[in-house]
Amino acid sequence: MSANTPAAAAPAKSKKMLIIILGVVAVLVIGGGAAAWFLMSRSHADDEEGSAAPAHKEAPKVAPTFLPLENMVVNLADPGGDRFAQVGITLELDDAKTAEQVKQYLPAIRSGILMLISQRTSSELLQREGKEKLANDILREVSRPLGFSVPTERERARAAAADKEEDPEERPRRRVERNPVRRVLFSSFIIQ
Incomplete structure (x- = not known):
């Protein structure tokens, strides 16, 4: 065992x-x-x-509303006055309600846009930067009757400089309402 x-x-x-x-x-x-x-x-x-x-x-993402404006033919500010532009513009808006508001102010908006374009030269408008600046100016012109303001390049630069100088904790929070006019789109752009 x-x-x-x-x-x-x-x-x-x-x-x-x-x-x-x-x-x-x-x-x-x-x-x-x-x-x-x-x-x-x-x-x-x-x-x-x-x-x-x-x-x-x-806000929840919704499809924008597009509002095409009639093509505009404008004499440009070139020396001699023999150059003109034909511009087709479409506005990208938040909703159909905004489109109805824009339609109410359309004569004033079209007049302002014609004035903006007539102040430009063909050399300005042939450059991409010139078209972008024009689109921003048109955005400002369309937004003005709706009660919204779009800052110019100079105003944006000043605001950015002021924000850098201020202490972020002391700076008051600014509540900015969202502009219902999202973008200005060019559907045609012909310079002759």
């Missing part, structure tokens, strides 16, 4: 060791799975909070 006792003790020790190893592996697997779940749920929560925050600040 003494010969059987050492042989029986060896399998008992190996069974205990096997159970301990399996227990440690199980704890590591469960702990790793729990850590992975925690990190994944945390990153999803951050994503949901990140995407939800701007949704509360901005």
Whole structure:
């Protein structure tokens, strides 16, 4: 019997060791799975909070309303007065309600746009920067009757310089209403 006792003790020790190893592996697997779940749920929560925050600040995304204006033919301010531009403009607006408001002021808006274009030379309007400046000026002209103001390049530069000089904590928060006239788009632009 003494010969059987050492042989029986060896399998008992190996069974205990096997159970301990399996227990440690199980704890590591469960702990790793729990850590992975925690990190994944945390990153999803951050994503949901990140995407939800701007949704509360901005209005729901809706398709814009486009209001095409009749083509305008304007004499340009070139020396000799023999150059003219034919310009087609489409306004990108927030909604149909804004389009109706713009239509009420259309004669004044068209007059202002004609005045703006007639002050430009063909060399100005042939450059991309000239067209972009004209689009910004037209945006200002369209927004004015609706009660919104669009700052000029010079005003934006002054505001940026003033913001840099002021302490951000002392600066009062300015609430600016969103202009319902989003953009000015050129549907045609011919200079002769």
